[in-house]
Amino acid sequence: IQRVANTVPLSVFHCTTRDTELMGYSIPKGTLVIENLTSVLNEEGQWKFPHEFNPENFLNDQGEFMILRLLSNGxxxxxCLGEGLARMELFLIVVTLLRKFKFIWPEDAGEPDFTPVYGVTLTPKPYRMKVQLRTSQ
Ligand code: HEM
Known part of the structure; x- marks a missing residue:
């Protein structure tokens, strides 16, 4: 979810405090450095399915979970000081909702539009969703 959501696409801006050499690039003191997390999280060649939501991105060829640093939190x-908190909240909220409800894309809603709304953070466009209480079995 965090890879596709790409919540803070330009991270937090930084500035070099001294002349810096990085992978052959000279970055003088006082240079504004803006990270491109959109590139990191969608890089072709780094992800099996860079442009889709597919948890298999995190599995190796044997189908085992790979421990990766996702970098969505820098x-x-x-x-990010809140990385652990954010991850725990996302897990608890998503799992609680999915256990209680079914989320159904309405038949008359057409194809989902994944074009993000740009701001300091990326958010999805407003959309309608049918939410159905799961019956206990
Ligand atoms: C999904 C949710 C979140 C995302 C995607 C996110 C993302 C980020 C990113 C990309 C940075 C910049 C890291 C860097 O410069 O390398 C950052 C910094 C930071 N975040 Fe988050 N964040 C999230 C939630 C939170 C929460 C819940 C808190 C606090 C409770 C928080 C507090 C901070 C703070 C204090 C910094 C600045 C750290 C520093 O400059 O030393 N974040 N976050």
Whole structure:
């Protein structure tokens, strides 16, 4: 979910505090550095299905779960302080909703439009969804 949602596509802007050499590039002191997380999270060649929601992106050839650093919350000394909290909340909220309800795309709603709404964060366009209480079996 976090890979496809790409919630903070340009991360938090940073600035070099000294002249820096990175992979052959010289970055002078005081340069504004903007990360492109959209590229990281959708890079062709890095993901089996870069442009679709497919949990198989996180499985190896034997079908086992691969432990990856997803990078949707940045990395390094300034990594997102809320990463663990955000991940736990997402898990609890999504699992609780899916256990209680079925989410059904309405037949008359046409194809879903995945074009994001741009801001500091990316959000989906408003959409209608049929929500049905699951019956206990
Ligand atoms: C899915 C939810 C979230 C996403 C995708 C996200 C993403 C990010 C990203 C990309 C950065 C920049 C990291 C970097 O510069 O390498 C960041 C920084 C930060 N985030 Fe989050 N974040 C999320 C939720 C939260 C929550 C819930 C909190 C607090 C409770 C939080 C607090 C922070 C703070 C304080 C920083 C700045 C850390 C620093 O500069 O030292 N974030 N976040």
């Amino acid at each position: 990395s390094g000394p300034r990594i």
